[in-house]
Amino acid sequence: MAAAETAAQISTGPAARPAAGPAAGPAPVEFTAFHPAHKANPYLNYQQVRETRPLCPFMLGDVPVTVLTRYADLETVLQSDDWVHGYDADISPFREGNASAPRSFLRMDPPDHTRLRGLVNKAFTPRIVNAMAPRIQAHAERLVAEARTTGTLEVINGYAALLASASLGKLLGVPDDVGASLRGWALAIARGTDPDNLLTEDELVARRTATLDFQRYFQELIAQRRAQPTDDLVSMLAAARDRDDALSETELLGVSSLMVVAGMETSINYIGSSVLTLLRHPDQLALLRARPELLHSAVEEVLRYDPPTQFTMRTACRQTELAGRTFERGDGVLLVSAAAGRDPEAYPDPDRFDITRYHGPRPARRHLGFSVGIHFCLGAPLARIEAAAAIGALVHGTSTLELAVDDADLVYLPSLIHRALATLPIRVG
DSSP states (O other): OOHHHHHHHHHHSGGGOBOOOOSSSSOOOOOOTTSGGGSSOOHHHHHHHHHHOSEEEEEETTEEEEEEOOHHHHHHHHTOTTEEOOTTTTOOTTOOOOTTSOOOGGGOOTTHHHHHHHHHHHHSOHHHHHHHHHHHHHHHHHHHHHHHHHTEEEHIIIIIHHHHHHHHHHHHTOOGGGHHHHHHHHHHHHHTTSOGGGOOHHHHHHHHHHHHHHHHHHHHHHHHHHHSOOSSHHHHHHHOOSSTTOOOHHHHHHHHHHHHIIIIIHHHHHHHHHHHHHHHOHHHHHHHHHOGGGHHHHHHHHHHHSOSBOOEEEEESSOEEETTEEEOTTOEEEEOHHHHTTOTTTSSSTTSOOTTTTOSSSOOOOOSTTOOGGGOOTTHHHHHHHHHHHHHHHHHSOSOEEESSOGGGOOBOSOSSBOOBSOOEEEEO
16 A cells, blocks of 8 residues: 555544544534645644644544643743653653664753753854855855746755755765755655654655665764764764763764754755745735845744644653643643644734734744744754745745646645645746
8 A cells, every 4th residue: 555545544543533522512623633634734723723622632543642732832831841752761652663763862851962962052053054054045046047047946856955955965064966865864754753653664664764774874974074074063073082971873873863854854844835835925925025134034934824843742751730731740742833823822813924023123922933942943043044045045036936836736745743845846937
């Protein structure tokens, strides 16, 4: 059976069914956003659940968890030490099953998370990231100039992926000719970041294969950089071998894997979502053409309105209260940050895409597109630079932009955590 067909069965069958409601009275609103029918637009179901069942029971496979959709609840959990990932403590209900992959600090808890993130922070400095901006901008402008000669551009694989793989390759020290392999590994591993309960056997096999290929390549790269360091992130992290806080080989692989998946796939999907959202709102596209100073506000608004990462997961590490309910140690929650971004308690007129929302002296409330708290996205500065360069080059380097297919024909990849278009063909003037 094809993986897509199997994924559809998993999403609609027992592996993703809502928890049973009361036997009598009107049926409660159920969390059905994982159903393939909602893939193009999960936001209506997010709204229904947020308004009627802000603490919504849900069966993730055979594991009962709670879906959170309100901004205030997510902000509380993400900044509270009552809520953790819980894998090392063996209390997480989410069953992290990719044993072949070194875990990145993205799913670690203190003190290991604190130590690893601190080391990467020292290497992932604003100086390094900001120095990449002119190169990224020039690359985006070259790709747009080439597109003008043909009148067409495939945004996902022919634009965003080229920008992200080149940027990430430069940051990590990966040669340009390995970029295609990086993308293939990233796609398989990114799909595998969904809970294992929701993955097909084919997807689990693809994740294991990509993980092993990734590890073999980066083990060789790490050895090369230790022997002959260059000016890149892998060299800087691999160079510290004798310090007490030095990264182990396994930790180096975990950090590299995180950079490839989060640094590549998230950026690709971020750019794709930005382009599509502007095309769906021609008034805002026209406003951005007229007012280039709104570029950075526009890319922030995309992270609120249609973010590339839809949810994350946390586990209660002790008995704790949230929104009037008691959670016990080991209880799991899905934090749907994409739903929180449309919460009217946090944002006026939240379903309106408004590129001025984050501009001026009184910007809108911070979005959760990059999370908050100790797990705030380390790659946020680079993702913002890539998105601004990609959108700026497209908007200001063309006279017209329009979809080259019907909107209804757009296809999303099956990943649930990542909101990812398979392709996005456009016409450029």
